[in-house]
Amino acid sequence: MIPLWSRAQQQDYRSRVRGCLLGGAIGDALGAGIEFDPLDRIRAAHGPQGVTGYVPAYGTRGAVTDDTQMTLFTVDGLIRAHVRQGSGGWHPPTDVHQAYLRWAETQSGWGPDERRGDLGWLGREEWLYSRRAPGQACLSGLSGPDAGRLGTLAAPKNPHSKGCGTVMRAAPFGLLLGWEPTLVFQLAVECSVLTHGHPTGYLSAGALAVIVHTVLRGGSVEEGVELALALLVERPGHEETTAALHGALAAVRAGEPSAERVASLGQGWVAEEALAIGVYCTLVAEDVRSGLLLAVNHSGDSDSTGTVCGNLLGALHGETALPAEWLAELEGRGTILQLADDLVLELSHGAELHGPSAGPAWRERYPVG
Template sequence: MMPLWSRAQQQEFRSRVRGCLLGGAIGDALGAGIEFEPLEKIRAEHGERGVTGYVPAYGRRGAVTDDTQMTMWTVDGLIRAHISRDGGAWHPPSDVHRAYLRWYATQQDWGPDERRADLGWLGREEWLYARRAPGQACLSGLSGPDAERLGTVEEPRNPHSKGCGTVMRAAPFGLLTAWDPSLVFQLAVECSVLTHGHPTGYLAAGAFAVIVHSVARGGTLEEGVHLALALLSERPRHEETTAALRGALDAVRAGTPSAERVEELGEGWVAEEALAIGLYCALVAEDVRSGLLLAVNHSGDSDSTGSICGNLLGALHGETALPPELVAELEGRGTLLELADDFVLELLHGPDLHGSPAWAGRYPVPS
């Protein structure tokens, strides 16, 4: 439960949570239609500036990908973790793992299995039952005969994988603003190794969560980066992630932002590159729109870098700073807002909700 906050503080927190989830989804959707295209092709098809709004992907404009799907399931898992704590159980990675297994079901099934009592309201959203180019490590880490086994830092799933699928879903950990930053970092790490076991993968996720945490508490992006660097320095095999964050800071000082400067940071298919690109674009953004467009118009994993940038800018500025026409056309906007508001309700008023049959139906937890 949050400390006692004024009404204005609660409203600001709600705006930042909504901004983070919506902003990430908008960045994801902006990049979805150009994810696998080189920069020269993007410019040939859409003009020298590249895409300036949504382009069709997965049969519509404003479609989100696995990045937004898994971010939503992270939120679902965190809500259930807080409910479980009220009953005496407290191991958030287990709740997040179960949430990711529910996401995996949406990648296999045609629609909700009404025989499953654990789905909750999110698992009954039929539009989520769609494959949107999920990462192989996410799929393999949650499938097979030992899918129920919880990956740990000592024995992670996919120990050699550092794909960006570990970072693009980690923003919600940073929204636990009452937590100490070191605990936010650790939780993001422990939930990353459920599918990605390479140190760079899980440390990049921890760093990203801490940066989100910093801005969600009212700090600056730069403050978040320096805190993340300090926490990274305490971890073995942090060098790649540290170098990526320092590279993003150096790029800010290198001159006018451009797609070419973005591409100097990498393509974004691996965790540290996706984090560096998303962070750089957020740091140099004149406004949310310009930052998001810079984050997607490059050769590489455009939806993941757009998502990371959008999470950061949304948490920094709140939902009202998001481009309204992009909000209006976003797939799943209603679901995202409902989930964001439930997260806020749980963190601010959880004990008042836990006796409610309606809340238990929305977020059933193991007895």
């Protein structure tokens, strides 16, 4: 549970949660149509500045990818974990794993199976049943005969994978405001090894979660990076993630923001590069618009770097700072807002929603087995 706050503090928290999830989805959608294009092709097709707004992807403008899909199911799993805690059970990675298995079904199924009682309201959103270039490690870790096994730090799924599929879904762990930063970091790590077992992959996820968490607590992005670096150095295999964050800070000091400086940090296909690009573009952004456009106009995984940058900028500035025309066309905006508000409700008023005297509505919305 989050601490008892004034009404103004609660409103600020909700605005930042909404901003984080909506901002990540906007960044995802901005990059979706150019994800696999080199920068010269992007500029040839869209002008010298590259894309300046949504371009068609998956048959529409404002379409999101697997990055946003998995982020939403992460939130769903975290809410269910807190609901379960009220009845005596408490192991959040298990609930997040179950949520990811439900996401994996959306990548092959035609639509929700109404016979299943564990889907909850999110699993019945038909627009989510669409394959949007999911990462191979995410798919392989959540399908096949080993799908039901819970990956752990001692026995992770895909132990050699450090793809950005860990970090692009990690921001929701930073929204657990009542948690201590070390626990936020640890939970993000434990939920990363459900699909990605390389230390750089899961430590990059932990780092992003801590940076988001710091920002929601009123700190700066720089303070979040410094805290992440302090937590990273205690972990075996931290070197690549640590170097990536130092590289992002060095790029900020190097001069005017540019696509070339983004390119110096990598292409974003692996976790530490997506983290570094997202952090760099957040730190040099004059506003949300400029930061997101910088984050997607490069030769690489534009939707994932846009997602990370959007998560950070949205958490930093809140939902009202997001460009209205991008919000208006964003696929799934209503679903994202409902989930954001439900997370805030659960973390602030969980006892009222599913305590001994509560009705069944919340548990039907977020069923736990």
